[in-house]
Amino acid sequence: MDLLIASASILILAIVLLYIGQRLKVPSIVSFLIIGMLVGPFGLRLITNQDAIDTFGNIGIILLLFTIGLEFSFQKLMRSWRTVIIGGTVQVLATIVAITFISRYSGMPFNEALIFGFIVSLSSTAIVMKILQEKGEVDTIQGRTLLGVLIFQDLAIIPMMLITPLLVGSGGPDMNALPLQVGKVAFIILIIIVMARWVIPAFLFRVAREKNRELFLITLAGTCILVAWLTSEAGLSFTLGAFIAGLIIGESEYNIDALGHIIPFRDVFAAIFFLSIGMLLNTQTVFVDFYYVAMMVLIIIAVKILTGIVAAKVLGMPARVCIFTGLALCQIGEFSFVLAKNGLDTALIPEGVYQVFLAGAIITMALTPFAMNASPAVVDLLYRVVPARFFKHKEAAGEEQEEELSDHIIIAGYGISGKSVARAATIAGIPYMVIEMNPEIIRQERSSFRPHFMFGDAVQAEVLEHAGIRRARTLVIVVSEEEAIPRIIHTARQLAPDVHILARTRHIRNAQNLLDLGADEIISEEFEASLEIFSRALKKYGIPQEEIGYIINRVKQLRTAMFTKSNGSDGQLEDPQMLFHNRHVHAFTIEPGSEAEGKTFGELDLGTNFGIMEVGLRSKGKTTANIPPDRRLAAGEVVITFITDQTAQELSPLFARKSE
Numbered sequence: 001m002d003l004l005i006a007s008a009s010i011l012i013l014a015i016v017l018l019y020i021g022q023r024l025k026v027p028s029i030v031s032f033l034i035i036g037m038l039v040g041p042f043g044l045r046l047i048t049n050q051d052a053i054d055t056f057g058n059i060g061i062i063l064l065l066f067t068i069g070l071e072f073s074f075q076k077l078m079r080s081w082r083t084v085i086i087g088g089t090v091q092v093l094a095t096i097v098a099i100t101f102i103s104r105y106s107g108m109p110f111n112e113a114l115i116f117g118f119i120v121s122l123s124s125t126a127i128v129m130k131i132l133q134e135k136g137e138v139d140t141i142q143g144r145t146l147l148g149v150l151i152f153q154d155l156a157i158i159p160m161m162l163i164t165p166l167l168v169g170s171g172g173p174d175m176n177a178l179p180l181q182v183g184k185v186a187f188i189i190l191i192i193i194v195m196a197r198w199v200i201p202a203f204l205f206r207v208a209r210e211k212n213r214e215l216f217l218i219t220l221a222g223t224c225i226l227v228a229w230l231t232s233e234a235g236l237s238f239t240l241g242a243f244i245a246g247l248i249i250g251e252s253e254y255n256i257d258a259l260g261h262i263i264p265f266r267d268v269f270a271a272i273f274f275l276s277i278g279m280l281l282n283t284q285t286v287f288v289d290f291y292y293v294a295m296m297v298l299i300i301i302a303v304k305i306l307t308g309i310v311a312a313k314v315l316g317m318p319a320r321v322c323i324f325t326g327l328a329l330c331q332i333g334e335f336s337f338v339l340a341k342n343g344l345d346t347a348l349i350p351e352g353v354y355q356v357f358l359a360g361a362i363i364t365m366a367l368t369p370f371a372m373n374a375s376p377a378v379v380d381l382l383y384r385v386v387p388a389r390f391f392k393h394k395e396a397a398g399e400e401q402e403e404e405l406s407d408h409i410i411i412a413g414y415g416i417s418g419k420s421v422a423r424a425a426t427i428a429g430i431p432y433m434v435i436e437m438n439p440e441i442i443r444q445e446r447s448s449f450r451p452h453f454m455f456g457d458a459v460q461a462e463v464l465e466h467a468g469i470r471r472a473r474t475l476v477i478v479v480s481e482e483e484a485i486p487r488i489i490h491t492a493r494q495l496a497p498d499v500h501i502l503a504r505t506r507h508i509r510n511a512q513n514l515l516d517l518g519a520d521e522i523i524s525e526e527f528e529a530s531l532e533i534f535s536r537a538l539k540k541y542g543i544p545q546e547e548i549g550y551i552i553n554r555v556k557q558l559r560t561a562m563f564t565k566s567n568g569s570d571g572q573l574e575d576p577q578m579l580f581h582n583r584h585v586h587a588f589t590i591e592p593g594s595e596a597e598g599k600t601f602g603e604l605d606l607g608t609n610f611g612i613m614e615v616g617l618r619s620k621g622k623t624t625a626n627i628p629p630d631r632r633l634a635a636g637e638v639v640i641t642f643i644t645d646q647t648a649q650e651l652s653p654l655f656a657r658k659s660e
Contacts, residue, residue: 006039006047009044014032014035014271017031017034017035027126027127027130027365027369028271029124029365030365030366032270032271032274033274033275033362036274036275036276036277037278037281039275040278040280040281041279042279042282042284058238060270060276061273062225063273064269064273064334066242066243066245067246067262067269069242069244069246069250070246070247070249070250082440083147083148083149083315084148084151084155087149087314088149089152090310090311090314091121091149091153091310091311091329092122092156094311095304096114096118096120096121098303099116099299099303100114100116112343112349112353115167115339116357118160118164119332119340120300120303120332120336122153122157122332122334122335122336123149123150123304123332123333124334124368125150125153125154127331127365128146128368128372131369131372135482137480137482139480140480140481141317141321142320142324142325142328142481145315145317145321146328149311149329157243157335157338157339158243160339161342164342164343164346164348167348191230191244200248200249201254204219204249205254208257216258217261220258223245224246227244227248228242228245270334273337277341278362281358282355285358286359289359293356296356296359297360300332300360301330301364304329305327305329306326307329308322308328309322309325315439316439316440318437318455319382320379320437320459323375323382327372327375328368328371328375330364330367330368331361331364331368332364336361337361340357340361376484379459380459405431405468405471405472406431406468406471406472407431407473408432408471408472409431409432409433409472409474410432410468410472410474411434411435411478412458412475412488413436413479414434414438414441414445415478418478421476431452433452433453433454433467434452434453435454436453437455437456437457439455442455457484458484458492459484459491461494464488465495469496469499470495470496470499474499474500475502477501477503477504477519482506485505485514486517489514490518492518493517500520502520502522503521504523505522505523505525506524507525508526508527510522511524519565521563521565522563527563534552584643584644584648585640586641586648587638587640587641588640588655589636589638589655590633590634590635590637590639590655591655591656591657593635594656594657595653595654596633596639597633597635598633598634599632599633600631601629601630602629602630606641610643610647610650610651611647612641612643615639615641616640617640618637618638618640619634619637
């Protein structure tokens with residue numbers, strides 16, 4: 001098929017499938033893999049040239065790993081070294097050992113079994129981080145745990161690439177070639193040090209001084225290709241060279257500018273890579289070898305969930321984080337395709353096994369969003385089935401002291417908000433108990449001066465019981481995991497019907513649901529931020545502070561009505577979404593000769609005639625709300641209301657000039 005027609009067909013198909021995938025919340029990576037399957041030689045045959053497919057795939061791999069290297073930082077590694085080193089090592093090694101043992105038991109040669117252990121041990125950084133970003137949980141404890149493990153996996157690809165050439169053949173690893181490979185590694189490390197410290201920064205300085213965007217971009221691409229070629233000539237993978245090139249530039253002072261130039265093309269690079277992988281899959285494999293594909297998917301998911309849970313447990317994480325980590329890591333990663341392709345090129349992996357692997361990898365990727373979304377339900381089921389004492393942690397010791405607390409505050413979550421509440425309680429002399437899932441925070445904060453810190457998941461009834469929920473006066477929920485907030489409220493309200501529950505949430509749309517579950521007060525970050533922005537914006541327009549204060553107080557009264565449980569039988573005054581979507585602030589200028597001019601507020605009777613209960617009046621640059629009924633309106637004054645557009649249309653003729 002003509003290249004132009006094929007490209008146009010692929011673009012149209014990509015737009016349609018990406019749109020459908022977005023509506024169905026399917027990761028774009030999975031969509032690209034499916035598109036590649038459809039347009040490749042085993043699908044619609046829009047592209048049948050295998051050499052062209054391999055070339056596009058190699059270019060995509062080089063550019064993709066280059067951008068990943070640009071974003072990688074040794075400082076990020078050092079900040080979370082415990083999670084990266086300990087958690088990552090346990091997860092990767094446990095997966096390699098388990099998959100190698102299973103593969104050997106099924107009859108595979110050791111070399112092939114070991115390479116499969118390498119392939120399965122890696123997970124998709126792109127898929128996991130994108131889902132975490134969409135859920136707003138990148139900076140939560142499970143988000144940081146996953147990021148640490150994924151960073152280690154990205155690092156583990158380097159020794160895996162170095163070991164893979166040693167596995168070629170049937171006699172096991174060639175130990176005689178090991179010194180040469182070690183020498184190559186040492187040489188590469190030396191190149192990284194020299195180029196990162198002296199060569200690349202000096203060269204980029206001269207290029208950047210020219211202030212030419214095209215020159216800088218071409219220099220980046222040239223550096224990537226040059227280093228990739230050098231490592232290829234040294235007998236190593238060119239993909240490793242691309243990652244090293246990105247790492248070198250990423251450690252220079254020009255990394256931000258380089259990312260600014262490359263990031264707009266990053267998704268295109270990834271799309272090319274995954275399209276090429278999808279083109280290599282024989283779609284008939286899923287049907288012909290359905291049994292083997294299904295077995296591979298089940299083994300991969302089971303092993304990776306288990307090793308992910310074990311890795312998080314070794315780090316001291318609570319059950320909820322362990323389960324979420326295991327479910328999030330249950331797929332095959334981007335680097336796995338690189339290793340699998342290398343294994344296929346070196347005849348280490350047979351074509352039939354490679355096709356089964358591709359089918360299984362695509363299925364595990366497609367299942368990842370559903371697995372991560374199912375995590376809360378799995379955790380709830382586990383908490384109901386398994387005795388709660390199984391989840392106790394050594395940091396939760398000290399029950400004698402905690403049993404003495406009464407009329408205290410329970411703080412679920414010890415981030416910035418939790419610390420602020422604890423400081424305020426200390427100043428006021430109010431006892432408090434902190435429930436925190438991060439064992440590092442417990443270890444750092446708990447002391448003889450602050451003994452009331454306990455490790456645990458506030459979702460669990462036994463943890464709340466242990467914190468004295470039945471004797472507490474207030475429960476403050478400031479955890480960063482948004483999906484855990486309603487479950488904590490529900491459990492706490494069942495245990496202690498009289499405790500005052502105050503919870504923080506991000507969005508206004510969640511407030512009513514949390515109130516219905518049993519919360520007494522809701523603090524919406526979205527609402528509070530808008531209030532502060534509103535206040536600062538008014539100051540820039542020279543509005544007097546007392547008027548700003550009055551407006552803010554009125555808005556706070558509205559917040560109290562929306563985000564506080566009503567003591568009456570009618571429940572909430574009005575749904576927040578309907579309130580903000582249907583009502584707006586309307587200002588009506590009293591025109592000379594209008595019906596309202598010269599009349600008092602009592603004579604207008606806006607409450608009876610239009611159902612308006614609150615009215616403001618701006619006169620001579622000053623806004624007031626408590627307007628007496630005998631106050632007469634004058635031309636040029638402005639009446640301010642908070643009403644629907646329909647009511648505004650009915651009200652506007654009252655203030656408009658009468659037609660003759």
